[in-house]
Amino acid sequence: MIKVGDAVPAVTLFEYMDEPTGGCSIGPNPVDLKQAAAGKTIALFAVPGAFTPTCSAQHLPGFIAEAAAFRAAGVDEIWCVSVNDAFVMGAWGREAGAKGVVRMLADGSADFAKALGLELDLTAKGLGLRSQRYSALIVDGVFKQLNLEGGGGYTVSDAQTLLKQVQAG
Template sequence: MIQIGDSLPDTTLMEYVQTEGEGCSIGPRPVQVAQACAGKIIALFAVPGAFTPTCSAQHVPGYVRNAAQLKAAGVDEIWCVSVNDAFVMGAWAREQATEGVVRMLGDGDAAFAKATGLTLDLNGKGLGLRSNRYSMLVRNGKVEQLNVEAPGKFEVSDADTLLRQLKAN
């Protein structure tokens, strides 16, 4: 399992782009993790699945609500990672009103989750291999804080906890 001081795995996540921009078409766009983290402080949180009850009612809304405080404390970007495809993450982003606040990144084949060692096996529940619920503070690609939830819990990966840790540094 990834630990404090480790570098994030250099995998590719996918982000659904909803508007045309310089050189980007609408639709899924690859995000190379190492390149996207270079020189930045990232508040990253991962969830077992888009549109799931705790993730939609508490986890994402907490980061949206605390985004300004996280950024005022030095965070450059907030990332939500889930083992879902970019289209699902794009739809969830619209439903959660995260545009410009939280980057919703799909880990469709669970490559990032596997590389971090933070997987959650939900095969018997019809959900397959997923990401565990956690949060981390990442500075220039290295993990500074890591808050991994016990199965079925939502106690330490919330935005308030990460904000307290960021302010304590």
């Protein structure tokens, strides 16, 4: 399992773009995580699924609401990762108002979750393989903070907890 001090794994996620910008075409575009994290400070949070109750009502909205505070504290980007396809992540981001605030990254085959050792088998609930819920601070491609939820809770991976950790330095 990933731990503080480990590097971001060499995994490609996908991001849906509504309009062409900076060399990215409309539709799903690959995001090489090592390259995307290099030289940046990233507030990352992972959720079990887009459009699910806790993820949609609390987790994503919390990071959207605190985006300016994260930036003021030195965070370059906020990433939301879920085991969904890029089309679903794009739609969820549009509905939530995340455009330009939170990057909605799709881990469609759970490659990132598996590489971190944070996959969650929810097959019995009809959801298949997913990611555990957590938040993390990544600085220049290295995990500096990891807030992993236990047992499906939502107590340590929220935006306010990670923001306080970032502000404490």
